[in-house]
Amino acid sequence: MMGKELSIMHPRPSSIVAALYTLRDLNVDVAILHGPPGCSFKHARLLEEDGIRVVTTALDENGFVFGGRQELSSLLEKVNEMFKPKLIGVVGTCASMIIGEELHEPVLDANLDVPVLEVEVHAGYPDNTKGVLLTLESACELGVIDREELERQKVLLREATLVEKRHGAASRQYLEPSRGDVKYKVAERVVRLLQEGRKGITIMNAKKETGYMFADISAAVNEVALALGRKDHVVNMANIDDSLGLPRVRHHAKCITADLRERGITVHEIIGGMDEYPVTGARVSELIKQKYSDYDFAIITGVPHAIPMEALEGMEIISVTNGPRQVLPLKEMGHHHVIVEIDLHPKTLGVNHIVESEFGATLREVAKDMLGR
Protein backbone atom coordinates (compact mmCIF):
# COMPACT_ATOMS: atom_id res chain seq x y z
CA MET A 1 0.00 0.00 0.00
CA MET A 2 2.76 2.39 0.96
CA GLY A 3 4.15 4.53 -1.78
CA LYS A 4 1.04 4.09 -3.89
CA GLU A 5 -0.97 6.32 -1.58
CA LEU A 6 -2.31 9.49 -3.09
CA SER A 7 -0.74 12.61 -1.72
CA ILE A 8 -3.28 14.60 0.24
CA MET A 9 -4.14 18.10 -0.90
CA HIS A 10 -7.73 18.31 0.29
CA PRO A 11 -8.23 19.02 3.96
CA ARG A 12 -9.51 15.69 5.25
CA PRO A 13 -11.88 14.59 7.97
CA SER A 14 -10.00 15.04 11.19
CA SER A 15 -8.95 12.24 13.54
CA ILE A 16 -9.66 14.53 16.47
CA VAL A 17 -13.23 14.95 15.32
CA ALA A 18 -13.49 11.22 14.66
CA ALA A 19 -12.42 10.65 18.27
CA LEU A 20 -15.11 13.07 19.49
CA TYR A 21 -17.84 11.28 17.53
CA THR A 22 -16.66 7.92 18.82
CA LEU A 23 -16.78 9.19 22.40
CA ARG A 24 -20.34 10.23 21.71
CA ASP A 25 -21.16 6.73 20.44
CA LEU A 26 -19.72 5.39 23.67
CA ASN A 27 -22.18 7.66 25.48
CA VAL A 28 -19.71 9.90 27.30
CA ASP A 29 -21.44 12.84 28.94
CA VAL A 30 -18.58 15.29 28.54
CA ALA A 31 -15.70 15.42 26.08
CA ILE A 32 -12.76 17.70 26.83
CA LEU A 33 -10.56 18.92 24.02
CA HIS A 34 -7.09 19.56 25.36
CA GLY A 35 -5.83 22.28 23.09
CA PRO A 36 -6.54 25.69 21.56
CA PRO A 37 -10.06 27.07 21.86
CA GLY A 38 -10.68 27.07 18.11
CA CYS A 39 -9.80 23.44 17.54
CA SER A 40 -12.70 21.37 16.13
CA PHE A 41 -15.08 24.15 17.07
CA LYS A 42 -17.74 23.42 14.49
CA HIS A 43 -18.04 19.76 15.34
CA ALA A 44 -17.91 20.54 19.04
CA ARG A 45 -20.98 22.70 18.58
CA LEU A 46 -22.74 20.06 16.48
CA LEU A 47 -22.07 17.42 19.10
CA GLU A 48 -23.65 19.59 21.74
CA GLU A 49 -26.79 19.42 19.60
CA ASP A 50 -26.46 15.69 19.97
CA GLY A 51 -26.64 15.91 23.72
CA ILE A 52 -23.04 15.67 24.85
CA ARG A 53 -21.04 18.50 26.36
CA VAL A 54 -17.88 19.45 24.54
CA VAL A 55 -15.47 21.78 26.33
CA THR A 56 -11.88 22.87 25.79
CA THR A 57 -8.86 23.67 27.94
CA ALA A 58 -8.40 26.66 25.59
CA LEU A 59 -4.62 26.56 25.54
CA ASP A 60 -3.09 29.82 24.38
CA GLU A 61 0.47 30.80 23.56
CA ASN A 62 1.34 30.36 27.24
CA GLY A 63 -0.20 26.93 27.19
CA PHE A 64 1.91 25.97 24.18
CA VAL A 65 5.08 27.08 25.91
CA PHE A 66 4.44 25.97 29.47
CA GLY A 67 2.08 23.06 28.92
CA GLY A 68 -1.46 22.75 30.24
CA ARG A 69 -1.40 20.09 32.93
CA GLN A 70 -2.97 22.39 35.47
CA GLU A 71 -5.57 23.68 33.00
CA LEU A 72 -6.69 20.16 32.16
CA SER A 73 -6.91 18.88 35.70
CA SER A 74 -8.87 21.89 36.90
CA LEU A 75 -11.22 21.67 33.92
CA LEU A 76 -11.83 18.01 34.76
CA GLU A 77 -12.80 19.03 38.28
CA LYS A 78 -14.98 21.82 36.98
CA VAL A 79 -16.98 19.70 34.50
CA ASN A 80 -17.41 17.02 37.13
CA GLU A 81 -18.97 19.61 39.38
CA MET A 82 -21.06 21.29 36.67
CA PHE A 83 -22.42 18.33 34.73
CA LYS A 84 -22.15 15.36 37.13
CA PRO A 85 -21.04 13.09 34.28
CA LYS A 86 -20.93 9.29 34.44
CA LEU A 87 -18.26 9.01 31.77
CA ILE A 88 -15.77 11.64 30.57
CA GLY A 89 -13.54 11.68 27.49
CA VAL A 90 -10.34 13.70 27.10
CA VAL A 91 -9.09 14.26 23.56
CA GLY A 92 -5.70 15.52 22.43
CA THR A 93 -5.18 18.08 19.68
CA CYS A 94 -2.30 18.88 17.36
CA ALA A 95 -0.97 21.62 19.58
CA SER A 96 -1.00 19.66 22.81
CA MET A 97 0.38 16.51 21.25
CA ILE A 98 3.23 18.29 19.49
CA ILE A 99 4.43 19.82 22.72
CA GLY A 100 4.25 16.40 24.33
CA GLU A 101 1.37 16.86 26.74
CA GLU A 102 0.41 13.85 28.83
CA LEU A 103 -3.30 13.29 29.35
CA HIS A 104 -2.90 10.74 32.10
CA GLU A 105 -1.13 12.91 34.66
CA PRO A 106 -3.82 15.61 34.84
CA VAL A 107 -6.45 12.87 35.07
CA LEU A 108 -4.59 11.48 38.07
CA ASP A 109 -4.22 15.00 39.48
CA ALA A 110 -7.97 15.56 39.26
CA ASN A 111 -8.60 12.19 40.88
CA LEU A 112 -12.32 12.02 40.05
CA ASP A 113 -14.43 9.00 40.89
CA VAL A 114 -15.75 9.06 37.30
CA PRO A 115 -14.03 6.99 34.62
CA VAL A 116 -12.09 9.10 32.11
CA LEU A 117 -11.30 7.93 28.59
CA GLU A 118 -7.99 9.37 27.44
CA VAL A 119 -7.44 9.71 23.70
CA GLU A 120 -4.01 10.95 22.68
CA VAL A 121 -4.82 12.00 19.14
CA HIS A 122 -3.94 14.75 16.69
CA ALA A 123 -5.17 15.50 13.18
CA GLY A 124 -1.99 14.48 11.41
CA TYR A 125 -3.11 10.99 10.44
CA PRO A 126 -3.89 10.48 6.77
CA ASP A 127 -6.87 8.27 7.69
CA ASN A 128 -9.25 9.82 10.18
CA THR A 129 -10.35 6.35 11.29
CA LYS A 130 -7.19 6.43 13.42
CA GLY A 131 -9.07 8.73 15.78
CA VAL A 132 -11.84 6.15 16.12
CA LEU A 133 -9.35 3.38 16.71
CA LEU A 134 -7.43 5.27 19.41
CA THR A 135 -10.69 6.03 21.19
CA LEU A 136 -11.87 2.44 21.05
CA GLU A 137 -8.54 1.14 22.29
CA SER A 138 -8.76 3.48 25.23
CA ALA A 139 -12.36 2.36 25.84
CA CYS A 140 -11.30 -1.27 25.77
CA GLU A 141 -8.53 -0.59 28.26
CA LEU A 142 -10.99 1.08 30.57
CA GLY A 143 -13.49 -1.77 30.17
CA VAL A 144 -16.16 0.36 28.46
CA ILE A 145 -16.19 -2.06 25.52
CA ASP A 146 -14.88 -5.62 25.37
CA ARG A 147 -12.02 -6.99 23.30
CA GLU A 148 -14.43 -8.67 20.88
CA GLU A 149 -16.15 -5.39 20.01
CA LEU A 150 -12.76 -3.71 19.57
CA GLU A 151 -11.66 -6.37 17.10
CA ARG A 152 -14.98 -6.12 15.25
CA GLN A 153 -14.61 -2.35 15.00
CA LYS A 154 -11.05 -2.67 13.76
CA VAL A 155 -12.21 -4.76 10.81
CA LEU A 156 -14.93 -2.24 10.02
CA LEU A 157 -12.52 0.69 10.19
CA ARG A 158 -10.09 -0.99 7.88
CA GLU A 159 -12.88 -1.69 5.41
CA ALA A 160 -14.25 1.85 5.71
CA THR A 161 -10.84 3.25 4.82
CA LEU A 162 -10.60 0.93 1.83
CA VAL A 163 -14.08 1.88 0.63
CA GLU A 164 -13.10 5.56 0.70
CA LYS A 165 -9.88 4.90 -1.16
CA ARG A 166 -11.56 2.74 -3.78
CA HIS A 167 -14.50 4.93 -4.74
CA GLY A 168 -14.82 7.60 -2.08
CA ALA A 169 -13.70 11.17 -1.70
CA ALA A 170 -10.25 9.86 -0.70
CA SER A 171 -9.85 8.26 -4.12
CA ARG A 172 -8.69 11.51 -5.66
CA GLN A 173 -6.21 14.21 -4.97
CA TYR A 174 -8.75 16.90 -5.58
CA LEU A 175 -12.51 16.77 -6.06
CA GLU A 176 -14.77 19.69 -6.64
CA PRO A 177 -17.99 19.72 -4.69
CA SER A 178 -21.16 19.10 -6.67
CA ARG A 179 -24.85 19.28 -5.92
CA GLY A 180 -25.53 16.27 -8.12
CA ASP A 181 -28.59 15.81 -10.30
CA VAL A 182 -31.72 17.90 -9.95
CA LYS A 183 -34.00 16.23 -7.42
CA TYR A 184 -37.35 16.71 -9.10
CA LYS A 185 -36.08 15.22 -12.37
CA VAL A 186 -34.87 12.15 -10.59
CA ALA A 187 -38.08 11.99 -8.57
CA GLU A 188 -40.05 12.07 -11.82
CA ARG A 189 -37.95 9.21 -13.13
CA VAL A 190 -38.64 7.11 -10.03
CA VAL A 191 -42.38 7.69 -10.29
CA ARG A 192 -42.26 6.83 -13.99
CA LEU A 193 -40.40 3.58 -13.31
CA LEU A 194 -42.99 2.55 -10.75
CA GLN A 195 -45.85 3.57 -13.06
CA GLU A 196 -44.38 1.39 -15.78
CA GLY A 197 -44.53 -1.53 -13.41
CA ARG A 198 -40.80 -1.82 -12.92
CA LYS A 199 -39.49 -3.51 -9.83
CA GLY A 200 -37.10 -1.68 -7.53
CA ILE A 201 -34.91 -2.20 -4.49
CA THR A 202 -34.23 0.43 -1.87
CA ILE A 203 -30.88 -0.12 -0.24
CA MET A 204 -30.25 2.02 2.79
CA ASN A 205 -26.58 1.65 3.64
CA ALA A 206 -26.23 4.50 6.08
CA LYS A 207 -23.45 5.51 8.41
CA LYS A 208 -24.85 5.61 11.92
CA GLU A 209 -27.10 8.61 12.67
CA THR A 210 -27.27 9.70 9.02
CA GLY A 211 -29.81 6.86 8.73
CA TYR A 212 -32.43 9.11 10.33
CA MET A 213 -32.65 10.98 7.05
CA PHE A 214 -31.79 8.30 4.53
CA ALA A 215 -34.60 6.14 5.96
CA ASP A 216 -37.01 8.87 4.90
CA ILE A 217 -36.09 8.23 1.28
CA SER A 218 -36.87 4.52 1.60
CA ALA A 219 -40.15 5.51 3.24
CA ALA A 220 -41.04 7.97 0.47
CA VAL A 221 -40.40 5.41 -2.28
CA ASN A 222 -42.70 2.95 -0.50
CA GLU A 223 -45.41 5.54 0.01
CA VAL A 224 -45.35 6.44 -3.68
CA ALA A 225 -45.39 2.76 -4.70
CA LEU A 226 -48.37 2.20 -2.44
CA ALA A 227 -50.20 5.17 -3.97
CA LEU A 228 -49.55 3.75 -7.42
CA GLY A 229 -50.75 0.32 -6.40
CA ARG A 230 -47.26 -1.09 -6.84
CA LYS A 231 -46.45 -1.88 -3.21
CA ASP A 232 -45.23 -5.34 -4.08
CA HIS A 233 -42.82 -4.02 -6.66
CA VAL A 234 -40.51 -2.60 -4.03
CA VAL A 235 -38.26 -4.51 -1.65
CA ASN A 236 -36.38 -2.76 1.10
CA MET A 237 -32.94 -3.45 2.45
CA ALA A 238 -31.45 -1.51 5.34
CA ASN A 239 -28.50 -1.79 7.71
CA ILE A 240 -30.55 -1.46 10.87
CA ASP A 241 -29.60 -4.52 12.89
CA ASP A 242 -30.02 -3.19 16.42
CA SER A 243 -27.91 -5.89 18.04
CA LEU A 244 -24.63 -4.60 16.60
CA GLY A 245 -22.33 -1.70 17.36
CA LEU A 246 -21.64 0.78 20.11
CA PRO A 247 -24.51 1.66 22.48
CA ARG A 248 -25.66 4.79 20.72
CA VAL A 249 -25.47 3.19 17.29
CA ARG A 250 -27.76 0.35 18.40
CA HIS A 251 -30.15 2.91 19.75
CA HIS A 252 -30.35 4.61 16.34
CA ALA A 253 -31.16 1.26 14.72
CA LYS A 254 -33.95 0.66 17.24
CA CYS A 255 -35.48 4.10 16.68
CA ILE A 256 -35.40 3.86 12.89
CA THR A 257 -36.83 0.33 12.93
CA ALA A 258 -39.72 1.47 15.13
CA ASP A 259 -40.43 4.49 12.92
CA LEU A 260 -40.48 2.43 9.73
CA ARG A 261 -42.78 -0.13 11.34
CA GLU A 262 -45.12 2.60 12.42
CA ARG A 263 -45.28 3.85 8.85
CA GLY A 264 -46.19 0.38 7.71
CA ILE A 265 -42.97 -0.21 5.84
CA THR A 266 -41.50 -3.67 5.78
CA VAL A 267 -37.74 -4.00 5.74
CA HIS A 268 -37.38 -7.25 3.83
CA GLU A 269 -33.66 -7.63 4.31
CA ILE A 270 -31.56 -6.44 7.24
CA ILE A 271 -28.10 -6.11 5.73
CA GLY A 272 -26.11 -5.32 8.87
CA GLY A 273 -25.65 -2.93 11.77
CA MET A 274 -25.50 0.82 11.37
CA ASP A 275 -21.72 0.82 11.66
CA GLU A 276 -21.38 -1.93 9.05
CA TYR A 277 -21.83 0.25 5.97
CA PRO A 278 -18.37 -0.63 4.66
CA VAL A 279 -19.02 -4.39 4.71
CA THR A 280 -22.67 -4.68 3.67
CA GLY A 281 -21.72 -4.84 -0.01
CA ALA A 282 -21.07 -8.58 0.05
CA ARG A 283 -24.40 -9.31 1.73
CA VAL A 284 -26.29 -7.12 -0.70
CA SER A 285 -24.58 -8.82 -3.66
CA GLU A 286 -25.46 -12.27 -2.34
CA LEU A 287 -29.10 -11.32 -1.71
CA ILE A 288 -29.55 -9.82 -5.15
CA LYS A 289 -27.95 -12.82 -6.80
CA GLN A 290 -30.25 -15.21 -4.94
CA LYS A 291 -33.55 -13.36 -4.90
CA TYR A 292 -33.66 -10.08 -6.75
CA SER A 293 -31.59 -10.42 -9.91
CA ASP A 294 -34.61 -9.60 -12.08
CA TYR A 295 -35.20 -6.20 -10.46
CA ASP A 296 -35.06 -3.16 -12.71
CA PHE A 297 -33.80 -0.35 -10.54
CA ALA A 298 -32.08 0.32 -7.25
CA ILE A 299 -32.19 3.37 -5.00
CA ILE A 300 -29.10 3.32 -2.83
CA THR A 301 -28.72 5.79 0.02
CA GLY A 302 -26.04 6.54 2.59
CA VAL A 303 -22.72 5.17 1.44
CA PRO A 304 -23.66 4.01 -2.07
CA HIS A 305 -20.08 3.53 -3.17
CA ALA A 306 -19.69 0.63 -0.76
CA ILE A 307 -22.06 -1.51 -2.84
CA PRO A 308 -20.15 -3.29 -5.60
CA MET A 309 -21.32 -2.60 -9.15
CA GLU A 310 -21.35 -6.25 -10.20
CA ALA A 311 -24.29 -6.85 -7.88
CA LEU A 312 -26.31 -4.17 -9.63
CA GLU A 313 -25.68 -5.21 -13.20
CA GLY A 314 -28.50 -4.34 -15.55
CA MET A 315 -30.27 -2.11 -13.05
CA GLU A 316 -30.88 1.59 -13.30
CA ILE A 317 -29.07 3.03 -10.30
CA ILE A 318 -30.20 6.06 -8.35
CA SER A 319 -27.93 6.94 -5.46
CA VAL A 320 -28.26 9.47 -2.68
CA THR A 321 -25.23 10.69 -0.78
CA ASN A 322 -24.59 13.47 1.70
CA GLY A 323 -21.12 14.14 0.31
CA PRO A 324 -20.87 16.82 -2.37
CA ARG A 325 -17.50 15.31 -3.30
CA GLN A 326 -19.02 11.89 -3.75
CA VAL A 327 -20.99 12.77 -6.87
CA LEU A 328 -18.20 12.39 -9.40
CA PRO A 329 -16.87 9.07 -8.07
CA LEU A 330 -20.40 7.65 -8.06
CA LYS A 331 -21.05 8.78 -11.61
CA GLU A 332 -17.78 7.23 -12.65
CA MET A 333 -18.76 3.95 -11.01
CA GLY A 334 -21.73 3.96 -13.37
CA HIS A 335 -24.57 5.24 -11.21
CA HIS A 336 -27.16 6.82 -13.50
CA HIS A 337 -28.54 9.43 -11.16
CA VAL A 338 -26.71 10.88 -8.17
CA ILE A 339 -28.41 13.12 -5.65
CA VAL A 340 -26.88 15.04 -2.77
CA GLU A 341 -28.70 15.66 0.49
CA ILE A 342 -26.97 18.86 1.50
CA ASP A 343 -26.40 19.51 5.21
CA LEU A 344 -27.79 16.14 6.12
CA HIS A 345 -25.55 15.49 9.08
CA PRO A 346 -26.43 18.46 11.28
CA LYS A 347 -30.11 17.62 10.85
CA THR A 348 -29.60 14.08 12.07
CA LEU A 349 -27.87 15.02 15.31
CA GLY A 350 -29.87 15.05 18.53
CA VAL A 351 -32.90 13.29 17.01
CA ASN A 352 -34.68 10.02 17.81
CA HIS A 353 -36.95 9.89 14.82
CA ILE A 354 -36.74 9.83 11.05
CA VAL A 355 -36.34 13.36 9.66
CA GLU A 356 -37.61 14.53 6.31
CA SER A 357 -35.16 14.44 3.43
CA GLU A 358 -35.25 16.82 0.51
CA PHE A 359 -35.42 13.99 -1.99
CA GLY A 360 -38.15 12.22 -0.02
CA ALA A 361 -40.21 15.40 0.11
CA THR A 362 -39.64 16.05 -3.59
CA LEU A 363 -40.62 12.51 -4.49
CA ARG A 364 -43.87 12.77 -2.54
CA GLU A 365 -44.80 16.08 -4.15
CA VAL A 366 -43.84 15.04 -7.68
CA ALA A 367 -45.87 11.84 -7.30
CA LYS A 368 -48.87 13.85 -6.10
CA ASP A 369 -48.65 16.14 -9.16
CA MET A 370 -48.15 13.29 -11.60
CA LEU A 371 -51.03 11.26 -10.15
CA GLY A 372 -53.26 14.31 -10.07
CA ARG A 373 -52.83 14.83 -13.82
Add this chain to the structure above:
Amino acid sequence: MKDQKRIAIYGKGGIGKSSTASNVAAACADEGYKVMIIGCDPKSDSSITLLGGRRIPTILDLLKQHLDVNEKDIVFEGYGGVKCVEVGGPEPGIGCAGRGIIVAIQKLQKVCPSMKDMDLIIYDVPGDIVCGGFVAPIRKGLVTEAYILTSGEYMPLYAANNICKGLAKIDTPLSGIICNSRSVTREEEIVRRFSEEIGSRLIAFIPKEQIVQDCERDGFSVLEKAPRSDIAQVYRKLAKAIMFNDQSVLPGSLEDERLRELTK
Protein backbone atom coordinates in the same frame (compact mmCIF):
# COMPACT_ATOMS: atom_id res chain seq x y z
CA MET B 1 20.11 51.07 10.86
CA LYS B 2 23.73 51.31 11.85
CA ASP B 3 26.27 48.64 11.09
CA GLN B 4 25.32 46.05 13.63
CA LYS B 5 26.77 42.66 14.46
CA ARG B 6 24.18 40.09 15.36
CA ILE B 7 25.77 36.83 16.23
CA ALA B 8 24.83 33.47 17.70
CA ILE B 9 27.21 31.12 19.41
CA TYR B 10 26.44 27.46 18.91
CA GLY B 11 28.08 24.37 20.34
CA LYS B 12 27.56 21.25 22.38
CA GLY B 13 25.82 21.73 25.71
CA GLY B 14 28.23 22.43 28.58
CA ILE B 15 31.09 23.43 26.31
CA GLY B 16 31.19 26.99 27.66
CA LYS B 17 28.97 29.03 25.36
CA SER B 18 27.45 31.19 28.06
CA SER B 19 30.74 31.85 29.74
CA THR B 20 32.39 32.75 26.41
CA ALA B 21 29.43 34.89 25.39
CA SER B 22 29.41 36.91 28.61
CA ASN B 23 33.17 37.43 28.60
CA VAL B 24 33.08 38.55 24.97
CA ALA B 25 30.17 40.86 25.78
CA ALA B 26 32.11 42.37 28.69
CA ALA B 27 35.25 42.80 26.59
CA CYS B 28 33.33 44.57 23.85
CA ALA B 29 31.64 46.82 26.39
CA ASP B 30 35.10 47.73 27.75
CA GLU B 31 36.00 48.82 24.23
CA GLY B 32 33.05 51.18 24.24
CA TYR B 33 30.67 49.15 22.12
CA LYS B 34 26.98 49.01 22.90
CA VAL B 35 26.28 45.35 23.59
CA MET B 36 23.21 43.27 24.24
CA ILE B 37 23.21 39.63 25.26
CA ILE B 38 20.06 37.58 24.78
CA GLY B 39 20.01 34.29 26.63
CA CYS B 40 17.84 31.84 24.73
CA ASP B 41 18.27 28.87 27.04
CA PRO B 42 15.40 27.93 29.37
CA LYS B 43 18.04 27.67 32.12
CA SER B 44 18.38 31.46 31.72
CA ASP B 45 21.95 31.78 32.99
CA SER B 46 23.63 33.51 30.05
CA SER B 47 23.82 36.89 31.68
CA ILE B 48 24.25 35.91 35.29
CA THR B 49 27.98 36.70 35.38
CA LEU B 50 27.34 40.14 33.94
CA LEU B 51 24.91 40.92 36.72
CA GLY B 52 27.03 40.03 39.73
CA GLY B 53 25.32 36.65 40.08
CA ARG B 54 21.84 38.12 40.06
CA ARG B 55 19.03 36.43 38.16
CA ILE B 56 16.68 38.64 36.18
CA PRO B 57 13.02 38.03 35.37
CA THR B 58 12.69 36.30 32.01
CA ILE B 59 10.44 37.38 29.16
CA LEU B 60 8.45 34.17 29.40
CA ASP B 61 8.10 34.51 33.19
CA LEU B 62 6.29 37.76 32.59
CA LEU B 63 4.29 36.61 29.60
CA LYS B 64 3.11 33.63 31.63
CA GLN B 65 1.60 36.02 34.14
CA HIS B 66 -0.17 37.87 31.33
CA LEU B 67 1.68 41.04 32.24
CA ASP B 68 2.01 43.93 29.87
CA VAL B 69 5.71 43.63 29.09
CA ASN B 70 7.85 46.70 28.45
CA GLU B 71 11.53 47.13 27.73
CA LYS B 72 12.35 48.10 31.30
CA ASP B 73 10.78 44.89 32.60
CA ILE B 74 12.98 42.57 30.58
CA VAL B 75 16.16 44.45 29.70
CA PHE B 76 18.66 44.89 32.52
CA GLU B 77 21.97 46.66 32.43
CA GLY B 78 24.93 44.66 33.63
CA TYR B 79 28.69 45.12 33.65
CA GLY B 80 29.90 47.92 31.38
CA GLY B 81 26.34 48.77 30.38
CA VAL B 82 25.75 45.44 28.64
CA LYS B 83 22.03 45.00 28.17
CA CYS B 84 20.97 41.61 29.43
CA VAL B 85 17.84 39.74 28.40
CA GLU B 86 16.75 36.23 29.30
CA VAL B 87 14.10 34.44 27.28
CA GLY B 88 13.37 31.81 29.93
CA GLY B 89 11.13 28.85 29.32
CA PRO B 90 9.15 26.00 30.77
CA GLU B 91 10.40 23.57 33.37
CA PRO B 92 12.40 20.70 31.91
CA GLY B 93 10.17 18.04 30.38
CA ILE B 94 7.05 20.19 30.08
CA GLY B 95 5.58 22.29 27.30
CA CYS B 96 7.70 23.55 24.43
CA ALA B 97 10.90 25.52 24.95
CA GLY B 98 11.28 25.98 21.19
CA ARG B 99 7.92 27.70 20.89
CA GLY B 100 8.93 29.75 23.92
CA ILE B 101 11.96 31.16 22.13
CA ILE B 102 9.87 32.14 19.13
CA VAL B 103 7.24 33.88 21.24
CA ALA B 104 9.75 35.65 23.48
CA ILE B 105 11.88 36.93 20.63
CA GLN B 106 8.87 38.31 18.83
CA LYS B 107 7.89 40.11 22.01
CA LEU B 108 11.40 41.45 22.54
CA GLN B 109 11.58 42.91 19.05
CA LYS B 110 8.26 44.59 19.55
CA VAL B 111 8.94 46.24 22.90
CA CYS B 112 12.66 46.92 22.70
CA PRO B 113 13.52 49.80 20.39
CA SER B 114 17.04 50.04 21.87
CA MET B 115 17.96 46.83 20.07
CA LYS B 116 18.47 49.00 17.01
CA ASP B 117 21.16 51.07 18.72
CA MET B 118 23.36 48.14 19.59
CA ASP B 119 26.76 47.54 18.02
CA LEU B 120 26.70 43.88 18.97
CA ILE B 121 23.87 41.55 19.86
CA ILE B 122 24.82 38.10 21.08
CA TYR B 123 22.23 35.35 21.02
CA ASP B 124 23.31 32.69 23.46
CA VAL B 125 21.39 29.67 22.17
CA PRO B 126 20.97 26.25 23.77
CA GLY B 127 23.49 23.58 22.89
CA ASP B 128 21.45 21.32 20.72
CA ILE B 129 19.30 22.65 17.93
CA VAL B 130 16.65 20.07 18.71
CA CYS B 131 13.74 21.81 17.05
CA GLY B 132 12.63 24.79 15.00
CA GLY B 133 12.39 27.18 17.91
CA PHE B 134 16.09 26.93 18.62
CA VAL B 135 17.00 28.29 15.24
CA ALA B 136 14.26 30.91 15.36
CA PRO B 137 16.75 33.78 15.92
CA ILE B 138 18.38 32.80 12.64
CA ARG B 139 15.23 31.92 10.78
CA LYS B 140 13.57 35.18 11.71
CA GLY B 141 16.53 37.03 10.26
CA LEU B 142 17.80 38.23 13.60
CA VAL B 143 21.19 36.59 13.45
CA THR B 144 23.57 37.37 10.64
CA GLU B 145 26.63 35.46 11.76
CA ALA B 146 27.12 32.22 13.57
CA TYR B 147 30.11 31.01 15.57
CA ILE B 148 30.68 27.52 16.83
CA LEU B 149 32.38 26.77 20.10
CA THR B 150 34.03 23.39 20.52
CA SER B 151 36.86 21.57 22.24
CA GLY B 152 39.16 19.09 20.55
CA GLU B 153 37.25 16.07 21.88
CA TYR B 154 35.21 13.83 19.64
CA MET B 155 31.71 14.54 20.99
CA PRO B 156 31.86 18.36 20.93
CA LEU B 157 33.32 18.16 17.43
CA TYR B 158 30.60 15.76 16.42
CA ALA B 159 28.04 18.29 17.66
CA ALA B 160 29.89 21.12 15.89
CA ASN B 161 29.85 19.13 12.67
CA ASN B 162 26.09 18.61 13.01
CA ILE B 163 25.60 22.31 13.60
CA CYS B 164 27.51 22.98 10.37
CA LYS B 165 25.07 20.75 8.53
CA GLY B 166 22.20 22.64 10.11
CA LEU B 167 23.63 26.05 9.25
CA ALA B 168 24.20 25.03 5.63
CA LYS B 169 20.65 23.78 5.44
CA ILE B 170 19.22 27.10 6.58
CA ASP B 171 21.69 29.15 4.54
CA THR B 172 23.44 30.75 7.46
CA PRO B 173 27.10 31.64 7.13
CA LEU B 174 29.62 30.49 9.70
CA SER B 175 32.07 33.17 10.76
CA GLY B 176 34.52 31.01 12.63
CA ILE B 177 35.26 28.28 15.11
CA ILE B 178 36.29 29.07 18.65
CA CYS B 179 38.17 26.43 20.57
CA ASN B 180 37.37 26.34 24.28
CA SER B 181 40.11 24.09 25.47
CA ARG B 182 39.58 21.07 27.66
CA SER B 183 43.33 20.43 27.67
CA VAL B 184 43.32 17.40 25.42
CA THR B 185 46.43 16.58 23.44
CA ARG B 186 47.00 18.32 20.10
CA GLU B 187 43.77 20.18 20.72
CA GLU B 188 44.51 23.38 18.86
CA GLU B 189 45.75 21.44 15.85
CA ILE B 190 42.69 19.17 15.79
CA VAL B 191 40.23 22.04 15.93
CA ARG B 192 42.23 24.03 13.39
CA ARG B 193 42.18 21.09 10.98
CA PHE B 194 38.46 20.65 11.54
CA SER B 195 37.82 24.34 10.93
CA GLU B 196 39.74 24.32 7.70
CA GLU B 197 38.21 21.10 6.42
CA ILE B 198 34.71 22.46 6.77
CA GLY B 199 35.85 25.61 4.96
CA SER B 200 36.05 27.94 7.96
CA ARG B 201 38.86 28.98 10.30
CA LEU B 202 39.85 28.86 13.93
CA ILE B 203 39.54 32.39 15.24
CA ALA B 204 40.48 31.84 18.88
CA PHE B 205 41.93 29.30 21.22
CA ILE B 206 40.81 29.78 24.80
CA PRO B 207 43.05 27.85 27.17
CA LYS B 208 41.52 26.06 30.14
CA GLU B 209 42.05 28.27 33.18
CA GLN B 210 40.68 27.73 36.66
CA ILE B 211 40.26 31.47 37.08
CA VAL B 212 37.30 31.48 34.66
CA GLN B 213 35.49 29.04 36.92
CA ASP B 214 36.44 30.95 40.05
CA CYS B 215 35.09 34.24 38.71
CA GLU B 216 31.91 32.53 37.54
CA ARG B 217 31.36 31.00 40.96
CA ASP B 218 31.41 34.48 42.43
CA GLY B 219 29.00 35.67 39.77
CA PHE B 220 31.38 37.67 37.58
CA SER B 221 33.05 37.61 34.22
CA VAL B 222 36.82 37.40 34.03
CA LEU B 223 36.87 40.87 32.53
CA GLU B 224 35.26 42.29 35.61
CA LYS B 225 36.83 40.21 38.36
CA ALA B 226 40.29 39.50 36.94
CA PRO B 227 40.86 42.09 34.22
CA ARG B 228 44.64 41.74 34.36
CA SER B 229 44.68 37.94 33.92
CA ASP B 230 46.06 36.36 30.76
CA ILE B 231 42.71 34.83 29.99
CA ALA B 232 41.05 38.25 30.07
CA GLN B 233 43.47 39.20 27.32
CA VAL B 234 42.39 36.15 25.31
CA TYR B 235 38.76 37.23 25.52
CA ARG B 236 39.69 40.79 24.48
CA LYS B 237 41.45 39.39 21.43
CA LEU B 238 38.44 37.22 20.59
CA ALA B 239 36.10 40.19 21.02
CA LYS B 240 38.20 42.21 18.61
CA ALA B 241 38.31 39.32 16.15
CA ILE B 242 34.53 39.12 16.20
CA MET B 243 33.97 42.85 15.85
CA PHE B 244 36.32 43.10 12.89
CA ASN B 245 35.51 39.76 11.29
CA ASP B 246 34.21 40.07 7.79
CA GLN B 247 34.79 36.56 6.56
CA SER B 248 32.02 34.06 6.66
CA VAL B 249 31.26 30.97 4.63
CA LEU B 250 28.50 28.49 4.22
CA PRO B 251 30.15 25.60 6.06
CA GLY B 252 30.66 22.10 4.75
CA SER B 253 30.70 19.12 7.05
CA LEU B 254 32.80 16.01 7.56
CA GLU B 255 32.00 12.33 7.35
CA ASP B 256 31.92 10.69 10.76
CA GLU B 257 34.88 8.54 9.78
CA ARG B 258 36.99 11.59 9.12
CA LEU B 259 35.94 13.12 12.43
CA ARG B 260 37.07 10.02 14.29
CA GLU B 261 40.35 10.03 12.43
CA LEU B 262 40.92 13.67 13.32
CA THR B 263 40.35 13.09 17.01
CA LYS B 264 42.40 9.89 17.31
